Amino acid sequence: MMIEMVLSGDQALAYGAWHSGLSLVTSYPGSPSSGTVKELVKLSSPEELTIEWSANEKVALEKAIGAAIAGRRTMVCVKSVGMNVALDPIMVSNLIGTHAGMVWLIGDDPGAWGSQNEQDSRFLAAFAELPLLEPSSPQEGYDMMRYAFQLSERFHLPVIIREIYSYSQGKGPCRIAEEPWRPVTLPSAAAERWISYPLNVLENHARLHQRNREIAQEFDASPFNRVDRKGGKGVLAAGSAWQKLESAGLASRYPLSLYKLGTVHPLPQTSLLGFLSLLEEVLVLEENEPFLERELRVLLHDQGLRVRVRGRLSGEVRREGELLPSDLEEALGRLVGKGIAKAGEGSGGETKTRALEKGFCEGCPYIPLFQAMREICRETGIADPIITADPGCAVRLNLPPFQMLNLKFCMGASIGLAAGVSRAGVKERVVAACGDSSFFHTGINALADAAHHQADILVLILDNGGAALTGLQPHPGNPRNARGERTPAVEIERIVRAMPIDFVQVIDMFDSKASKPILKEALTRRGLAVIIAKGECPLLAPLERGPQRKEVRGEGRKG
Structure with a gap:
């Protein structure tokens, strides 16, 4: 049923x-x-x-x-x-x-x-x-x-x-x-x-x-692909691009042949050639690189078919970014000769909120930690450190009021980046801000390397209780699993102390009075230092109960 x-x-x-x-x-x-x-x-x-x-x-x-x-x-x-x-x-x-x-x-x-x-x-x-x-x-x-x-x-x-x-x-x-x-x-x-x-x-x-x-x-012969032939101009749209085409009511507005593609790789070449062979030109709509556009050009060349291919490569669709309704309307208008503006013009007004557009959340433990670091630099007259960070909440250091972040690449990269900057001989203290989830992801490898080569850096392991930016999912350092059940936690401190690192300290990010002397020593000394900075994310408490099972989810139900 x-x-x-x-x-x-x-x-x-x-x-x-x-x-x-x-x-x-x-x-x-x-x-x-x-x-x-x-x-x-x-x-x-x-x-x-x-x-x-x-x-x-x-x-x-x-x-x-x-x-x-x-x-x-x-x-x-x-x-x-x-x-x-x-x-x-x-x-x-x-x-x-x-x-x-x-x-x-x-x-x-x-x-x-x-x-x-x-x-x-x-x-x-x-x-x-x-x-x-x-x-x-x-x-x-x-x-x-x-x-x-x-x-x-x-x-x-x-x-x-x-x-x-x-x-x-x-x-x-x-x-x-x-x-x-x-x-x-x-x-x-x-x-x-x-x-x-x-x-x-x-x-x-x-x-x-x-x-x-x-x-x-x-x-x-897949039912996930669908063809509707209406003329010598056509549109091939894959996956989410087709969804947007239909949602905007554009799929049926113009007398165009349509190919909805769901099986992206390997390409259904016989089916596609049957569609393309009757066309003079085809517009390719896809997210987000011209993957299919390139594949079609090769396929048409190999078969000796002269069909003009439009899309991101040819400039009929914006080369970067997610497809917006205005992008689709402009591209279709140009295909049928409506004289719409050039790709990229007229796409304003359709915006979404980007992650990390705002600063730290109220009650975030990172705030007192980095306020204390900034105060130490001003009080002692030492140069502001060069700070590297991994993806996660530490990226908000790039925004007001802090604006302290210098380098950010990918998961686990902060420690390696910091070691490289330090090896280049910069005068400033180099600080790697590595989140707790990122430490277990790949940061642990970089720290072992830094310890082996005695990198002249300060590593801040920011332990706020989970992968905060993506929903506070647990990592091996948490005493809970995906369902909120209790599990053994792997202690970051024990891992760090097993490495040849002379300076290892644990601080409470919310206790600035106790933390500042430790931070000051770590910022003014030379050699490898590690501070494990603990402070629970304010968003964590509601998740401690764990998710509840629901038999049926959705809106509405019909037998």
Whole structure:
């Protein structure tokens, strides 16, 4: 029996995974993919589904690979830049394959609304030669998720589903199965040989190429792709771009041939050529790099077809940023000869709030800590330190009233960056502001390196109780798991004291009187110093109870 509900993209993907009978979900916090993890926590019980926030994306992926080889369906949820961290095991799992179904949910951020870049994970999927699907509605997200697990098991490959933030939050009707969770398990294959080494790489690579050819043939007849022929000018829109085209009422406004693409990689070439062969020109709408536009140009060239391709590369669509309704209207107007303004003009007035546009929250422990540091510099006359930071709340140091941040790159980078700046011989004290979640992510490696080479830096490990900026998800240093249950915590102080570091202190960020002498000594001495600065995020208290399970989520229900 099917029921109809109004679901967000996050919820639809969660239901699709839940009804696929998965047993393990692993993740590292990052928008938008974290939303699906949170929904699965609400849908399931600990006895039904294991959900783990991992130390980093590489560890998350490796756990999921192991469980899939042992016969359990698994899903990994990471954001775009998290896929970079997991690339090493990705480039082996594509060759070795999987046993039980394994899906990777990748959340991209066109426009960089909450990220350090706006990378497009479709290029990494093509680089890894793995299938990638992109839903255009909650219904398609639910259906794609269920299909992805089946596809993974039939071809023994991980399958990627790509989403963006606007998809994850957008709502729509969705028919889902009204059925209890039933785990899909296969006999364990862990005792077999799952090894990639020089003697079998070429054989495994050839097998991967064959699987891609077979998947492309299947995608040629996929119901996730739809064609509507109306004339010699056409539009190809993929995933969320199609969703926006329909939502703005633009898909039916002009007499254009339309191709809705859901199976992004490998491309359904036969189906696409059938569509393109009848066109004079085609506009490609996609988020956010011209991935498909380039692929179409190559395909048309190889087939000797003279079809003009418009899009981000050609300048008909803004080259950077997320597609906005005005972008779509302008591009379609130019395609049909309406004389709309040049790409990039007239797109104002459509704004979203960016992460980190505001300063620290009221009651944030970082405020008294960095106020004390600034006061020490003024009282002693020492130069302001050069401060490096990881992604997270410390990035707000870049905003008034502090404006103290000098370098910020990616997770775990603050310590390595600081060591490099110091090695260059700068006169100022160099301070690395590393969050607690970031320390367990990859900062711990950089600190070990700094200790081994005795870097002349001060490392502030900012322990506020979780990954605050993404929703205070727990990390290995917290005494709770994804469901709020009590678990053993890994103590940061014990890890740091196991390293050859002479100056290690623990302070309370809220106690400036006690902290200032320690901060002053660390700022004025030479050599490697580490201060573990503790102070609970004010947003943490409501989360201590842990999320509650809900049997049915959504707006409305029809039998």
